[in-house]
Amino acid sequence: MHRLIKILRRFEGGVGVLAFIFIALGLYGGLIASPPDYYQGEVVRIMYIHVPFAKGALLAYTTLFIGSVFYLWKRDPVVDNFCHAAAGIGVFMTAVALLTGSIWAKPTWNTWWTWDPRLVSFAILLLILIGYLMLRTLVEDKQKEAVYGAVLAIIGFVDLPIVYFSVEWWRSLHQPMSISTRGVSIAPGMLTPLLLMSIGISFLFTYMVMIRTQMLYLRHLLGAKRGGLISEVDLS
Amino acid sequence: MKLGERRSLRHLYLRWGVMLLVLCLILVGGVARYYRDVSALSPEQLMRQRPEGLVRVMGRVKAGTLNQSHEGSTFELTGTEGGVTSILVRHQGKPYENMRALKVLVIEGEWDTGRMALSALNFRPLPNYGFVTAAYLLSMIPLVLFLFHMERSILLLSILIKEEKGYQPLGVEQT
Numbered sequence: 058m059h060r061l062i063k064i065l066r067r068f069e070g071g072v073g074v075l076a077f078i079f080i081a082l083g084l085y086g087g088l089i090a091s092p093p094d095y096y097q098g099e100v101v102r103i104m105y106i107h108v109p110f111a112k113g114a115l116l117a118y119t120t121l122f123i124g125s126v127f128y129l130w131k132r133d134p135v136v137d138n139f140c141h142a143a144a145g146i147g148v149f150m151t152a153v154a155l156l157t158g159s160i161w162a163k164p165t166w167n168t169w170w171t172w173d174p175r176l177v178s179f180a181i182l183l184l185i186l187i188g189y190l191m192l193r194t195l196v197e198d199k200q201k202e203a204v205y206g207a208v209l210a211i212i213g214f215v216d217l218p219i220v221y222f223s224v225e226w227w228r229s230l231h232q233p234m235s236i237s238t239r240g241v242s243i244a245p246g247m248l249t250p251l252l253l254m255s256i257g258i259s260f261l262f263t264y265m266v267m268i269r270t271q272m273l274y275l276r277h278l279l280g281a282k283r284g285g286l287i288s289e290v291d292l293s
Numbered sequence: 294m295k296l297g298e299r300r301s302l303r304h305l306y307l308r309w310g311v312m313l314l315v316l317c318l319i320l321v322g323g324v325a326r327y328y329r330d331v332s333a334l335s336p337e338q339l340m341r342q343r344p345e346g347l348v349r350v351m352g353r354v355k356a357g358t359l360n361q362s363h364e365g366s367t368f369e370l371t372g373t374e375g376g377v378t379s380i381l382v383r384h385q386g387k388p389y390e391n392m393r394a395l396k397v398l399v400i401e402g403e404w405d406t407g408r409m410a411l412s413a414l415n416f417r418p419l420p421n422y423g424f425v426t427a428a429y430l431l432s433m434i435p436l437v438l439f440l441f442h443m444e445r446s447i448l449l450l451s452i453l454i455k456e457e458k459g460y461q462p463l464g465v466e467q468t
Contacts, residue, residue: 084316088429089322094418098418098419098420099420099422106429157432265439268440275446279450
């Protein structure tokens, strides 16, 4: 078995348990223990799910970028499985962040969508990730598929700083960063569940990547056993 | 399917059962909190039910009924969608900043059935919990299904790989 798969199998249980504990505590804090906002009322509770998933989406793309650089260097098919897994989970997290943001925007901004720099750059991130997955289904040669995907992921990384700093660079309807070098502009009663959920979703992302990488690896392994390209899979 | 594989599948379903149970408990806590601290009666429901003690009422300030003085304020509250039923609200002390004609308010106070008037004690945020419920359900249900699908796939793929005897070139039929 590949060394990376062995490592993933060894640590997946612990990471999963940590994700579950942090998310359960975060959900309790966000839905039950934390106070409503003076202006937004109960709608502020969407923040405890929207912000962590948005951070998870950025983490997913950063993982995809680092994995793609590593793949182009080492050409290890399991690293490619890892990148493929990160992209799939990135699509899920980006879509959830956009959806929950839209639900929050309706009562707050009185619209489901607005052409705001943060929203547009985040939607572009989703399109890049979907494009990455589509590209991988279009190319038949497995090695070319992985190389093209890695190159697209590296080029698409330019969108990440735009997403992150869009609220600073342009006049935006979206609120600025609550936690930055300028300090923390959020009440302690709301900060605790937000941090718990953010840590929980980061662990969840790690767990999901671990699981999905194994799933993709096993799919290739089964394909190889059934007579696919055996040279692309480490059967040792 | 071998005994070990059956055990692995049973372990997966058991683990997911426990996780769903904990998530359901948090959901039940959220719903209980909604009914305890958030949900509000309309003026029509208040007149019909005539509850004792502390109540929470949501309604719109009727235009032309607001009287403010140094001692306090009085106004009439109607349903948010209009309607003919209105209740008298009395508030002592500094006026609340949203206490204006046609504004929707959630008022916590003591209902006096004899005088048919509400003594306002607190003004609460609007109970827009529907958006919160939608956001959590639309993110948590796909997440749980996605995770379960991946974990189950790993187990099933492992079983299929073990059952696969050896290399068979594609397109060659076994006899």
